[in-house]
Amino acid sequence: MTYPPPLTPVFPAGYGETPAGMDALIQAPLGFCATGIVFRAHQTISQTFTSAATWYALSFDTVDEDPWSGWNAGTNQWTPPASGTGWYEVTFSWSYASSLGFANSSIVVSGTRYVTGQNASYSASGGSYIVPLTGATDYVEADVRLSVAGRTSVVSSAGFQSAISIAFIST
Amino acid sequence: MTTPDFAGGPTIPVPTLYATGQKVSAPVLRGTVSDAVALLTTPPVFQGTQTQVSGGQDFLSGTAALVIIDTELYDNWNGHLVTTANSNYYGMLAGWYLVQSQPAIIMSGGTINSTTITQALTGLSVAGGSVTPYGGPALPNAAGQYGQPQAAAKLMKMVNVGARLGAGNDYVQGLAFQNTGATQYMAQVAPNLATLTVRWVAAASGATGLPVPPLAAFPSPPSYVTSAFMNANVVNTVKFLIFPPIMEYYLAGTGQTLTSISSLPGTGQTISLDMGTVDNEGGTYSSGTWTAPVSGVYYCYGQVAISCSTTSLSGAAGLTITSANYNGGATFTYWPGNWQASAAAVTNCFPVRRRLRLNAGDTVSLAGSQHDSGGSAKNLLGTGGTECRLITIWESV
Numbered sequence: 001m002t003y004p005p006p007l008t009p010v011f012p013a014g015y016g017e018t019p020a021g022m023d024a025l026i027q028a029p030l031g032f033c034a035t036g037i038v039f040r041a042h043q044t045i046s047q048t049f050t051s052a053a054t055w056y057a058l059s060f061d062t063v064d065e066d067p068w069s070g071w072n073a074g075t076n077q078w079t080p081p082a083s084g085t086g087w088y089e090v091t092f093s094w095s096y097a098s099s100l101g102f103a104n105s106s107i108v109v110s111g112t113r114y115v116t117g118q119n120a121s122y123s124a125s126g127g128s129y130i131v132p133l134t135g136a137t138d139y140v141e142a143d144v145r146l147s148v149a150g151r152t153s154v155v156s157s158a159g160f161q162s163a164i165s166i167a168f169i170s171t
Numbered sequence: 172m173t174t175p176d177f178a179g180g181p182t183i184p185v186p187t188l189y190a191t192g193q194k195v196s197a198p199v200l201r202g203t204v205s206d207a208v209a210l211l212t213t214p215p216v217f218q219g220t221q222t223q224v225s226g227g228q229d230f231l232s233g234t235a236a237l238v239i240i241d242t243e244l245y246d247n248w249n250g251h252l253v254t255t256a257n258s259n260y261y262g263m264l265a266g267w268y269l270v271q272s273q274p275a276i277i278m279s280g281g282t283i284n285s286t287t288i289t290q291a292l293t294g295l296s297v298a299g300g301s302v303t304p305y306g307g308p309a310l311p312n313a314a315g316q317y318g319q320p321q322a323a324a325k326l327m328k329m330v331n332v333g334a335r336l337g338a339g340n341d342y343v344q345g346l347a348f349q350n351t352g353a354t355q356y357m358a359q360v361a362p363n364l365a366t367l368t369v370r371w372v373a374a375a376s377g378a379t380g381l382p383v384p385p386l387a388a389f390p391s392p393p394s395y396v397t398s399a400f401m402n403a404n405v406v407n408t409v410k411f412l413i414f415p416p417i418m419e420y421y422l423a424g425t426g427q428t429l430t431s432i433s434s435l436p437g438t439g440q441t442i443s444l445d446m447g448t449v450d451n452e453g454g455t456y457s458s459g460t461w462t463a464p465v466s467g468v469y470y471c472y473g474q475v476a477i478s479c480s481t482t483s484l485s486g487a488a489g490l491t492i493t494s495a496n497y498n499g500g501a502t503f504t505y506w507p508g509n510w511q512a513s514a515a516a517v518t519n520c521f522p523v524r525r526r527l528r529l530n531a532g533d534t535v536s537l538a539g540s541q542h543d544s545g546g547s548a549k550n551l552l553g554t555g556g557t558e559c560r561l562i563t564i565w566e567s568v
Binding site: 001006010011015025026029030032035040087091094113126127129132154161167 | 181196197198200201204205207208209211212213214216218244245247271273321322324361362366368370383384386387388389390391396404405408409412435436437468470497498501503504505506507508509523524525526528566567568
């Protein structure tokens, strides 16, 4: 069950509401507060980063939950629902084959790159960041790059996983 | 309590249970539902960066420096000022906050860059206030790169609130530390920016032991609204949402070591944390294992702190999970990646963070791993704020 982000409900004095009206004033707003807007996915198929120093969108091939159907597996981007304009926290981790160069990871919102982490000689990267998203318009993707060509992400069914989650934080 | 200088935000509702036969009045619903929805859709959130310091903020080797935050990306409760005391985010609403701090340092070669979080609790029980740094991840240095270790995360309670810049108002800060032996500078080339993120996650206190909101539709005739219905779907729902399950435990004692292993992945060594910052459902963390009190999506953060040595320069933090939602229900350790590198014989914290969907009764433990070329175990750290730590925050049904 999904609920759109509500306006603060107004309760006029002496107003007799129907059950449907009470649902709209109480159940739906509190329903949104309880369920929010959440997207979670992870990677089970190893991804190759062919070129050095080139940004790649992480391909999260397994969607854990996406009740608002915002994920586009073709572009590896998530878009909030039309009613879901607000601030979201994006959290992701990236598991990759170690290299001796540098590795960068960032969150991209409709072409604007936001920082999450920039590391050297790591095998894991990622972070959390709060980003503004316009409903049905903006998209989020997790970008990564390595200074060494031909490396891959590292996945295992129980253990290493690249993962992403996006959660509504505030209007 | 000082006089608030900010009165624009919603208040924390304090609903009372309905009695049998009690009328459902508009004023009560305003104070319960309206306030709760206003608060929960616009809780205090702050995120700021550093972009304005000419040449980048400089800070000395070996000295923790307050991170200047001179650009606000979002500050819906006005807890931050750009020009005055701009390292501080002041609590504007009482409660628990998830605080995350991440520096961005121009690496010029050397040893280490790291991130920490401080909290100044003034006007509380600590006479004269106190400042405790909470250590976070560190990075090996590589000349020509920007050093941005993953943000350190900490749950902070702020209760003396509402007076930004007030002498008694609680605030949090980001710290950066490096010991390269030379002065270093913050990067200010987007997206390489020092960042401080603060968000309210729960009231300072509230009701516990409540179920996840049932979100039932209002009954239609001939059924009618009962006090039990209102209590379950309005009063207790609001109480739950403004004080959801949150937990932070950390290692305060000594004597635990982290065994050296030869490879990852695999089930990590469970780290038994011995001191609770908060566990508002009471007893959900015990003997190294946290048990989800209710179902839902939880934000989970962990860090493993060890003193690296010349023979032990790699480590990792993981989350050992037992849940039907993962790995067929068999216990396993989620690792965000293989071992992470440490530059030298320094204190380091290896982080892990992930949102997990858990059922009531599922368990999560902080797991650690390190590799020492000589096979030596390493002491797990729990002093001076540089500590092993596990955080869980209920976020949604």
